[in-house]
Amino acid sequence: MSGTQxxxxxxxxxxxxxxxxxxxxxxxxxxxFVGASLTEVPGKDAHAAALDAWRLLARTxxxxxxxxxxxxxxxxxxxxxxxxxxxxxxxxDAEPRAVEGYDFVLxxxxxxxxITSYVPEVAGPFLSRVAPRWDGWYASHPCVTAAAxxxxxxxxxxxxxxxxxxxxxPEGSWAAYWWADREYSTALAxxxxxxxxxxRDIPAAAAAGRWAAERIGPDGAVRTSWEPDGSPFATAFxxxxxxxxxxxxGRPAVRRAVRWLLDSQRPDGSWKPSAWCRCPGPMDLDPDxxxxxxxxxxxxxxxxxxxxxxxxxxxxxSVVAALGRAxxxx
Numbered sequence: 220m221s222g223t224q225x226x227x228x229x230x231x232x233x234x235x236x237x238x239x240x241x242x243x244x245x246x247x248x249x250x251x252f253v254g255a256s257l258t259e260v261p262g263k264d265a266h267a268a269a270l271d272a273w274r275l276l277a278r279t280x281x282x283x284x285x286x287x288x289x290x291x292x293x294x295x296x297x298x299x300x301x302x303x304x305x306x307x308x309x310x311x312d313a314e315p316r317a318v319e320g321y322d323f324v325l326x327x328x329x330x331x332x333x334i335t336s337y338v339p340e341v342a343g344p345f346l347s348r349v350a351p352r353w354d355g356w357y358a359s360h361p362c363v364t365a366a367a368x369x370x371x372x373x374x375x376x377x378x379x380x381x382x383x384x385x386x387x388x389p390e391g392s393w394a395a396y397w398w399a400d401r402e403y404s405t406a407l408a409x410x411x412x413x414x415x416x417x418x419r420d421i422p423a424a425a426a427a428g429r430w431a432a433e434r435i436g437p438d439g440a441v442r443t444s445w446e447p448d449g450s451p452f453a454t455a456f457x458x459x460x461x462x463x464x465x466x467x468x469g470r471p472a473v474r475r476a477v478r479w480l481l482d483s484q485r486p487d488g489s490w491k492p493s494a495w496c497r498c499p500g501p502m503d504l505d506p507d508x509x510x511x512x513x514x515x516x517x518x519x520x521x522x523x524x525x526x527x528x529x530x531x532x533x534x535x536x537s538v539v540a541a542l543g544r545a546x547x548x549x
Contacts, residue, residue, distance in 0.1 A: 222539040223260055225488030226253055227268045229532060234275050238532040241498065241521045246289040249532050250276060251301035256536035258308035259543035270309050276302050277316040283341045285323035293345050295336045296327035297360075297397070300367040312372045324367055325375060332382035333359025334367045336397070346501070349519050355503040360396035361386055362404040368411035380415075383408045384423060391426030396506060399445050399495040399525055402456035405431060409463035421465075428464015431457040432472040439472075439479025443495075445525065451490040452534045454480060455541035462548050477545050480538055494533040495525045 230236055236253045237244035254272030257265040281287050285294025286302045299320050306317040327335045337346070337356050346353050359382070368379040387393055387408070395404040409427035412420040434441045434457050440449030441457050458476045461469040484490055498521040499506040509523070516524040528534055 220260060220262070220265075220539065220542070221488035222484065222490070222535055222542070223257065223262065223265050223268075223488075226257065226532065226535055226539065227264060229530065230268075234271055236272070236532050238528045238530040239496065239526055240515075240529065241288065241517055241526055242292060243289055247276065247279070247281065247286045247302070248288050248298045249530075251286060251298055251305055253532055253536040255301050255305040255308060256540040258305065259540040261543070261546075266309075269305060273302075273305050273309050273311050276305070277311070277314060282345075285320055285341075293337070293342045294323060295342070296324045296334050297336050297363040297366055299323055300334075300363070300370060303370050303373075304366070307370065307372060321370070321373055324370070324373060327363075328375065328378070329359040331359050332378045332385070333361070333364040334379065335359050336363050349522075350501040353501040355499055355501055355506075358504055361393050362395040362397055362407070365393060365404050365407035365411055369407055369414065371414060376415075380412060380420075383412060384419070387423055387426070391423075391428075391430035393427075394505075394507065396499065397497055399497055400441075400443055400450065400453040400456065402431060402434065402441060402453040402460060406456040406459035406463060409460050413463050413465070425464045425466055428461045428466050428469050431460035431464070432466075432469040435461075435472040435476045437475070439475035439477070440483075441476075445495045446493045449479065449483065450493040451480060451483060452493040452495075452537050455534075455537040458541040458545055462544055473545060473548075477542065480542065484538075489531040489535045490538045492528045492531045492534050494528040494537065496528075496533075498522055498524050498526060 235246050236249040237246050238249040239245040250272050254269045257269040283293040285299035287294040303320045306312045392401045393404040393408045405427050409424040413424045441453040443450045454476050461473050513524040
């Protein structure tokens with residue numbers, strides 16, 4: 220697959236993937252996500268690249284336990300969850316660094332049963348240089364809870380699944396804190412619920428699949444306010460949500476989306492960057508209520524901004540993983 224070839228060719232000389240530019244490149248972030256995404260793709264090259272990514276992460280530590288945005292940034296439960304999803308996929312979940320990672324994620328479990336990205340005892344010294352309070356960043360986040368709930372080896376995982384059941388929206392989607400597109404959180408939540416299904420989760424996943432199928436347009440693209448001509452990132456996660464929902468009615472939407480994704484692939488094997496990540500303000504409990512977002516600001520100025528994966532790694536990895544799942548579901 221040319222998408223896989225593009226991704227494996229984009230590693231720096233030390234083997235890292237680097238994407239986004241908020242506080243330097245998101246080295247740990249991109250490497251964890253791209254590595255985990257490549258485990259969805261058959262083939263020795265994808266598996267070898269994913270295993271190399273885990274080995275890099277396993278022997279690297281930032282200023283705290285877990286993994287964060289990059290080497291100079293404290294760990295957070297979101298990026299740590301993606302590193303652990305990679306570890307589980309390559310069979311490394313019993314390694315000491317992975318076990319430490321599970322403990323780190325559980326430190327971020329809130330009283331409501333959701334997972335927050337940051338906790339004050341880890342991130343406080345870093346964040347307090349910018350603002351005195353971070354209520355929004357310390358609250359539980361649906362998209363982070365969904366990512367962590369996909370960890371099959373995570374202790375107390377059933378509590379996260381309960382939280383996901385509680386916060387599903389009436390139309391079938393899940394909100395996202397860090398992402399402009401709900402397709403991301405909806406796919407991860409639905410996949411987590413059906414990974415260890417009980418009867419009550421089938422209707423929840425089916426509702427997610429119906430919502431996602433309706434988001435896929437007649438030409439196969441999901442259009443968003445940030446990507447009105449079609450978002451490969453949102454389309455990829457819509458495909459995953461429909462597949463998790465399991466309904467036959469969603470198959471035509473998946474076929475349209477897959478066709479659109481294949482047709483929109485660029486000559487170098489990548490897809491147009493479209494993974495818009497939000498940087499809410501410190502006190503933003505619900506970023507959907509913010510009326511104005513700046514674009515692609517960096518450092519402290521990134522607060523209140525949406526940032527794009529300018530290297531196209533996050534988008535391309537998302538599409539490659541979705542196409543892998545779609546192929547496996549045939």
